Amino acid sequence: MPGSRKAKAAETEAALKAAARRVFDRIGYLNTKITDITAEAGRAAGSFYNHFASKEELLESLLADMLAAGDRIVETDSTHDPDFTNREAIRWHIAQYWRFFRANQSVVIALQQAALVDQRFADRLSTLLEPDLRDLADHIRQAGVAEPAAVALAVSSMWHRFAYALLVDRNPLVEGITDDEAIELLTDLTHRGLSGK
Template sequence: MKRKEKAAETEAALKAAAQRLFATRGYLNTKITDITAEAGRAAGSFYNHFASKEELLESLLADLEAAGDETVDHPEHSPDFTDPAAVRFHVAGYWHFYAEHAATLRALRQAAQVNEDFARKLNEFTRVQNEEITDHVDYVTEAGHRLPGSPLASVTLMTAVVDSFAQLWHDGVTDLTEDEAIEALTRFVYRGISGRDY
């Protein structure tokens, strides 16, 4: 294997190991030596790729940003939030995104609690992600409906509700099936944004 390919493989193994450990132990309770052991790599190999556990988490955040951009190119994507199907597409998209990246998202939140720099980065990531879909609620105001707040505030409310409920559902707090949870969220968000039921 070429050196570059081997380095990429080691970096991917370290990140995957970190995610597994973050899911079981949490970010704050995971040490670098835990990550290298889980990845089956020498302890010193970590520093060939990351200067710290925080830098590894930053790399995982960059991966999240890239993954979040993929849904825009989906053929079923519609930005028209007057259409319940468009709202459902976005709710379901985030739901599945959360399920896939729950360990990283939780690690980022844990890091933000003890590291102001991470708190800023996570807030910036959230703001940018929300700003990217504020034009979706423009369709609602153009149709004559009143948003609960500014476009950015309305989208932030929507994503906060979906994110919190996804976390609670994955923690087993509700009795809804996955499809029922997505449908309930869609109805809740659609009503909150448009003031109408469907």
């Protein structure tokens, strides 16, 4: 039956993605082999290639899922405000990013690892993330900031690096800082940087 085959294929793809997240979390993206993913998913090794051409393509698919989930939040959350002259609007975006990073930490790390060792993947990753960066630049443009695209890149880099230092590296300089404190700190830095106050 075509419907049941399609459902089985979707189930296998979801199992491979979930397994990849677990394996990336355990041993890291660079150490993960496709057979590690299929074994974790309880699937035959060859089943991987029915869904993904490579480990990089699987990683791109995980990113696409994450970005789509983020878009759904923006579309459905009535408290979303793109006005970056408003401190609370900035805080909302930082809080969403922080939750996104925390919920998808193994994939975020995997994306960074893949980009470090493969320039083609790094270029592809930049392309995939560009729409979100443009959205951030549009929010920043509304605050009357010159060079909004460059500022968006700088701001998003700051958010990402601080989240990485706190949540992944567990840098002793930020030991003991809670999620709320981190979000407030980034909100203050971003708001003051954009407003000049």
